Amino acid sequence: MTTTSDPLNVWEHAARAFELRAPDPVRDKADEDSWRTPGTLAKRLNPATVQTPALDCVDAALERVRNTPDGRLIITMPPQEGKSTRVAKDFVLHDLKQRPWTRIVGASYGQGLANRNGRSIRNTIKSNPELGMTLAVDNGSASEWQLDGRDGGLVSVGIGAGLTGRPADLMVIDDPIKDRKEADSEVYRQAVWDWWTDVASTRLAPGAPVVVILTRWHEDDFAGRLLAAEDGHLWEVLNIPAQADHDPEKGETDPLGRAPGEFLESARGRTPAQWEAIRTRVGTRTWNALYQGRPSSAEGSMFKRDWWQRYDQLPWVQREDGARVIVGHFDELLISWDMTFKKTEGTDYVAGHVWMRRGADAFLLDRMHGRMDFVDTLAAFKALAARWPQAVLKLVEDKANGPAVISMLARTVPGIVPVEPDGGKEARAAAVSPLVEARNVWLPDSELAPWADDVIEEAAGFPTAAHDDDVDAMSQALNRLILQPLLEGGIVTAEDLDEELADFGSYVP
Secondary structure, eight states: OOOTTSHHHHHHHHHHHTOOOOOOHHHHHHHHHTTSSHHHHHHHHOTTOOOOHHHHHHHHHHHHHHTSTTOEEEEEOOTTSSHHIIIIIIIHHHHHHHOTTOEEEEEESSHHHHHHHHHHHHHHHHHOGGGOOOEEEEEEOSSEEEETTSSOEEEEEETTOOOTTOOBSEEEEEOSOOSHHHHTOHHHHHHHHHHIIIIIGGGBOTTOOEEEEEOOOOTTSHHHHHHHSTTGGGOEEEEOOSBOOOOGGGTOOOTTOOOTTOBOOOTTOOOHHHHHHHHHHHHHHHIIIIITSOSSOSSOSSSOGGGOEEEOSOSEEEOTTSOEEEOSOOSEEEEEEEOOSOOOTTSOOEEEEEEEEETTEEEEEEEEEEOOOHHHHHHHHHHHHHHOTTOOEEEEESSTTHHHHHHHHTTTSTTEEEEOOOSOHHHHHHHHHHHHHTTOEEEEOTTTOTHHHHHHHHHHHTTTSSOOHHHHHHHHHHIIIIIHHHHTTOOOOHHHHHHHHHHHGGGOO
């Protein structure tokens, strides 16, 4: 009888213990697949990980951007559907396993959240030796750590923090805006943008990819500004809405191949009824922004795109001196101005509208629009007044540059009336929105005035769009033309409408 206490058998037993395994294609393929994507890695380390079609789509997009020199990717998904964990944690860990030399910068709206992400990844490395990674003993804080014997590691920062001396081979920005309060603050949105342009983007190594993961809050949020920038066309956008809202007739598709109206298969197990309940609870504005990834909805929010009436023949003629004169009868004609404070890239535009009322209908006839300093605004004001001499009344909101414009022009341009705004922008717009819904508001056809489409787009995005100057000018005009007369008892009768429409004749389509 032989035992392992025999010296020869002890050596034979040890040799067999260290003997290489025989190749097993099935076993080896399964082992390789378990590290293949951030999702499969997460599943191997935590069998309770839920993998949805949306997260499959995210994994594929992450692989594309990592293999694209200077790749740029924006991922938007509803809250609590696993996007931050997948990108800010699983993807970072997966990239370090695949490329242990990668110097990664992870950023979030606050240092605390950034540290939590960094600590979670660091602890996963410590507790899972099968990853084949160890941390450098002298570099293991939550905010900054490095792999032992490698250049790769993670620096975690809050938005606004410095990155001097820290080059990035990969940058992941997770939720740069915390909540609605920050999103609605132009000051904060500008601070996030300044940090990107002045700090973060300057630390990117040649070829470094950037991934931004967020829920949308505002058209002018970080994702909105990235897409509006000169290099916005370089960013791939993966928007996975809670409910598929694409239009197949326009050639639109859903990233998950869903039918229009179909809800997301939720990582949290939400049912269609629960999605519907969320939509009802949060309201249209929040649903469109956070859950659909569209701060302005496809059809519009307060002002639906299909509410607007369009006319295709000009109700005015132009004289030789350039002045425009209305053809036929009209009840009122006015110019409405929305001013701004100064001419900068981040401010609203100046908008001047010419509106006419016939009966119960209001017609937008002309528009001046642009970023203007004070001198430019004065010139535009006088030019629009000269173009429409019949528009004696000129409404100017009594704020921003309005009082200064009134002071400068009151003695040379007649009919300037200051308007004290009553309530906030949203309240004033909501007061006139029923007029648009009732099809009493007419804009020129696109062939007559291409700018009319811009007015519709801004109104569709209101109140979450980056700019609201056209909406303010319109609200001010419609309030004076229609709402005030109604409140004062100037109700238009059916007979009045018949006469007005007859006067307008062929100009109404």
